[in-house]
Amino acid sequence: MKNTMLETWISQYTDALFRWAFHKTSSIEIAEDLVQDTFLAAAEKINNFKGDSSPKTWLFSILNHKIIDYYRKKVRQPLSLESSSNQTFFHEDGSWQQARKPKEWHEEDSNLLDDAEFRQILEKCLDALPEKWNTTVRMKYLTEKSSDDICQEMGIAPTNLWQIMHRAKLQLRDCIENKWFKK
Amino acid sequence: MKKLLHILFLSCLKATELVEKKLHFKLSVQEKIQLHLHKMMCEACTKYEKQSIFLEKGIASISQHEPVTTDIENLKNKITASLNQNQ
Numbered sequence: 001m002k003n004t005m006l007e008t009w010i011s012q013y014t015d016a017l018f019r020w021a022f023h024k025t026s027s028i029e030i031a032e033d034l035v036q037d038t039f040l041a042a043a044e045k046i047n048n049f050k051g052d053s054s055p056k057t058w059l060f061s062i063l064n065h066k067i068i069d070y071y072r073k074k075v076r077q078p079l080s081l082e083s084s085s086n087q088t089f090f091h092e093d094g095s096w097q098q099a100r101k102p103k104e105w106h107e108e109d110s111n112l113l114d115d116a117e118f119r120q121i122l123e124k125c126l127d128a129l130p131e132k133w134n135t136t137v138r139m140k141y142l143t144e145k146s147s148d149d150i151c152q153e154m155g156i157a158p159t160n161l162w163q164i165m166h167r168a169k170l171q172l173r174d175c176i177e178n179k180w181f182k183k
Numbered sequence: 184m185k186k187l188l189h190i191l192f193l194s195c196l197k198a199t200e201l202v203e204k205k206l207h208f209k210l211s212v213q214e215k216i217q218l219h220l221h222k223m224m225c226e227a228c229t230k231y232e233k234q235s236i237f238l239e240k241g242i243a244s245i246s247q248h249e250p251v252t253t254d255i256e257n258l259k260n261k262i263t264a265s266l267n268q269n270q
Contacts, residue, residue, distance in 0.1 A: 006266060014259045026245070028253050032261075039262050040269060086196060094194020102230040107237045113244045122241050140207070141242040147207040158208055166203040169235050176238070 006043055009055050016056070017063050024067050026138065034070060038063045068153055074135045089170050100174060105181050118180060125175035133168040136161070193221045198228045202235055 017038060021031035041062050042049075049058055089100045096102075112118045126134060140150055140161075151161050193201070198221040201214055210218065222229045 007263065010259050010262050010266075014262065015255050018253065018255060018258060022253075032253065032258055035258065036262050036265060039266060043266055043269065090194070090196045094196035096195045096227050101227045102234060104230065105234055105237070107234065113241055119241070119245055122238075123245055126242065126245075137242065141239065162203040162207050163200065165207060166200050169203060169238060170199070172238055173231070173234050 005055075006039065006046070009042070009059065010039060013056055013059055017059060020060065021063060021067060025070065030070065034063060034066045037066050041066070071135055071139045072153060072155075074132070086167075089174070100170075102173065103177060103181065105177070121176060121179050125172050125179065128175060129168055129171055133164055133171075136164050137168050137172075140165070192224070193217050195221075195225060195228050198222070198225065199231050202228070202232045206235065206239065 014035060017035045018031055021034045022028060025031050025034070038059060042059060045062075049055070053061075089097055091097060126137065129137065136150075136154070139145070139154075140147070145153070147158065147161060151158050154161075156164075198218055201210060201218045204210060204214070205218065222232070
């Protein structure tokens with residue numbers, strides 16, 4: 001009985017669950033693993049499923065926990081904020097290094113975000129970030145969670161979050177300026 | 184003059200940090216005024232804020248455009264197999 005139920009769910013919901021997991025993690029491999037883990041967890045806890053909610057809702061709530069766990073594990077180690085990264089962009093007195101000063105992008109002149117090539121560069125620059133910054137940034141933008149929730153889930157102070165964002169953005173915008181706007 | 188500005192107002196480092204704080208949390212009244220004054224005088228940090236907002240939109244749009252290419256049938260079989268193994 002349990003097995004047939006699970007098998008039906010697998011054939012009905014794998015597609016939707018995978019799409020969601022992929023949307024949240026941008027990785028096929030990780031998304032597949034998360035969906036698989038979701039069904040394994042569902043099989044274990046199937047007696048808890050009372051049918052108050054639809055199986056789809058229930059499976060998605062398991063998956064969402066798996067996604068958060070995945071991000072949490074990735075950032076478990078303390079986030080390092082080397083001050084050296086600041087020196088790359090700013091003088092000691094906090095003024096911009098001439099070479100790193102933001103240049104005019106004219107980013108509003110075209111529909112850049114519809115440009116597949118531009119999105120590819122952006123993706124590349126994101127991947128070039130130190131892993132924990134990359135994770136934090138993705139978690140922030142891809143999970144549509146509030147900043148406070150993210151701090152809580154990752155166990156970091158708000159100050160930490162915006163400082164990570166700051167470091168990450170400095171690198172990201174520098175990378176994009178060099179790879180796209182300077183061309 | 185530049186030095187005086189830095190004592191009275193924010194450095195670019197601090198100003199760009201506040202831009203991120205503003206985007207993700209809330210600024211205090213004092214911080215709002217400091218950032219506003221700084222941007223009035225600093226073109227680079229004004230650009231930083233504009234570009235930062237643009238990057239946010241960009242990151243959010245990446246996942247919407249990415250085509251999903253995986254063999255769902257294959258995944259279903261894999262999951263069924265691993266379930267049977269666990270029982």
